[in-house]
Amino acid sequence: MKIEPFLLERWMTRHETHVKFDIAESGILPLSTHDLLQFEPDDARAATLESLLHLPLGYSEACGTLALRSALAATYGNVSPDQILVTTGAIEANFLLFNVLLDAGDHVIAPYPAYQQLYSVPRAIGCDVSLWHVGPETGYRYDVDALERLVTPKTKLIVVNTPHNPTGAMLSPADAARVYALAESVGAWVLGDEAYRWLSVPDGDPFAPPVVEMGARGISVGTLSKPYGLPGLRIGWMAGPPDVIRRCWGMRDYITLSPGKLSDALACLALRHHDRIVARNHEIIVANLAAASRWIAEWRGVLSWTPPRGGLLALLKYDLPVDSLTLADALATEHSVMLAPGSAFGYEHHLRLGIGQRPDIFAAGLAEASRALDAWRTPRR
Ligand SMILES: Cc1ncc(COP(=O)(O)O)c(C=O)c1O
Known part of the structure; x- marks a missing residue:
């Protein structure tokens, strides 16, 4: 089988382990085994942990x-x-x-x-x-x-x-x-x-x-x-x-x-605690969607979007004299912010935003992205 390179995966792996503010990520803030155990009732937690520790692999x-x-x-x-x-x-x-x-x-x-x-x-x-x-x-x-x-x-x-x-x-x-x-x-x-x-x-x-x-x-x-x-x-x-x-x-x-x-x-x-996990995700989504909406409003004239109707992702359109790969690489290498290049999806002058990140990191990432976008308002290179 001859297959085309998976453009987004190739791009993500270049930056995702180094950046401080990954706001391109397609998922929600990950849970740990400890978090899952905390969802267990107090009187069942120790037994659940024991059964995991003793599970023959x-x-x-x-x-x-x-x-x-x-x-x-x-x-x-x-x-x-x-x-x-x-x-x-x-x-x-x-x-x-x-x-x-x-x-x-x-x-x-x-x-x-x-x-x-x-x-x-x-x-x-x-x-x-x-x-x-x-x-x-x-x-x-x-x-x-x-x-x-x-x-x-x-x-x-x-x-x-x-x-x-x-x-x-x-x-x-x-x-x-x-x-x-x-x-x-x-x-x-x-x-x-x-x-x-x-x-x-x-x-x-x-x-x-x-x-x-x-x-x-x-x-x-x-x-x-x-x-x-x-x-x-x-x-x-x-x-x-x-x-x-x-x-x-x-x-x-x-x-x-x-x-x-x-x-x-x-x-x-995890499936036993579906409702707790859905509720926890919803809190993250509510906070980040509000922050993203405020941020895009601040950048009216440069950024525009159709907010997501569901899920965690949206494409942002930007009006700046730079292609999306150059902009996304500069954001990642110079500002430690990951916003995925629209070119990985076949759409120039777009960036993909993910709203699943931890809300304080998400907000700090948007603030840092503002500093980067400011620099591109007047062509500099
Ligand atoms: C639409 C869609 N399908 C499938 C996947 C693969 O997800 P996983 O293999 O982690 O379950 C992804 C991951 O980003 C996705 O966005």
């Missing part, structure tokens, strides 16, 4: 423990544990699904801009990929009429990602039903990349049901990375028809084999 059940698959299945309306495959992040679930469902020459529709995997992997498989625009040209909204014009009798897969990375766009429940019906009308699958599930913003849009709940052509992909702040566990999953799950599991035998045993156990612990 052998190979784990290949498709995820029954306990974890049951807890994940219970987050959907109509899904049983044998319809869940636990994977190494949502990224592995997506990769397996593309490889199992698609052949060279198949027609695929994927959002654009997007988490690059969603269109680059189908392209690498040799598919004919149509891009469904959800950027500035459509006001950062999903336009289902535009999707309808892309669907053909040869369409094999429609990829949706809601809340959307990088724009924060949301597919409404009615539009999601239309997308599903369009796919069904031509016998296509719908892959719902729901990595930003459960991450709502104040006055945001309502969430559509996960696509796996819509019918037999729907497959949902989820993760603990974004909505649980646990990307280091590398626990994702897919929820779909048993046959698709079996075929993906068969391919996974050649790749990562099984989830990490300790990660599986910590994921079970």
Whole structure:
């Protein structure tokens, strides 16, 4: 397989370990094992810790423990544990699904801009990929009429990602039903990349049901990375028809084999405290969204945005005489601030902002970004 470089990942790895103010990050402030244990009732905490310390670190059940698959299945309306495959992040679930469902020459529709995997992997498989625009040209909204014009009798897969990375766009429940019906009308699958599930913003849009709940052509992909702040566990999953799950599991035998045993156990612990974690995330989002809105208002005339309707991300448009890679590199190397270059998503004069950082670091990052932007107001180089 020949595959295009993953532009955002290449850029992030250049800076993410050095900068003080990472406000490009796609996730929410991570939790520690200690934080998870603190969520346990006082009389259960010591026993939970002991069970983690004594867990034999052998190979784990290949498709995820029954306990974890049951807890994940219970987050959907109509899904049983044998319809869940636990994977190494949502990224592995997506990769397996593309490889199992698609052949060279198949027609695929994927959002654009997007988490690059969603269109680059189908392209690498040799598919004919149509891009469904959800950027500035459509006001950062999903336009289902535009999707309808892309669907053909040869369409094999429609990829949706809601809340959307990088724009924060949301597919409404009615539009999601239309997308599903369009796919069904031509016998296509719908892959719902729901990595930003459960991450709502104040006055945001309502969430559509996960696509796996819509019918037999729907497959949902989820993760603990974004909505649980646990990307280091590398626990994702897919929820779909048993046959698709079996075929993906068969391919996974050649790749990562099984989830990490300790990660599986910590994921079970985290899922028990879903409500606490969602509430904690919401506090971070409320604080950072308010700070970002104030900051962008201060920069009226230079910065503009459509605030996220859900999730953690938005694209900021800027009016300065500098391309986005030069600006993002200067922010990172000279000011220790990470804002991702729009060019990594195919959109010049944009920067991607993430609102999941610790609020004091987020606010300090915006203040430092102001100093950097000031320097670019008058061309200096
Ligand atoms: C839309 C989307 N899907 C999937 C992933 C992969 O997440 P993970 O593999 O950490 O679960 C990401 C990560 O940024 C993402 O933004």
